[in-house]
């Protein structure tokens with residue numbers, strides 16, 4: 560009976576690694592190493608809450624919404640994925656690794 564409790568050891572390890580803390584607010588994928596904080600209501604409009612998003616998701620939001628549009632969406636409870644471009648992005652990014660990043664703006 561010299562058996563150490565290895566079995567439970569690795570189970571514990573795996574559980575810690577595989578538990579995503581918080582999913583991305585926009586695309587719902589687990590977050591990677593780099594986490595951006597996004598204001599659903601822009602700071603300039605009095606928004607204080609932030610949500611975790613991928614840097615690439617944040618860029619997509621910035622590229623598709625103005626401050627007043629964000630406020631309107633937040634106040635009316637409209638998901639940003641109602642926007643066709645954003646919906647397409649979320650679909651496209653769904654299979655990418657969490658730390659995937661590419662220049663979303665064309666041209667350099």
Ligand SMILES: [Zn+2]
Pocket residue numbers: 583584585586587588612613616
């Ligand atoms: Zn995301």
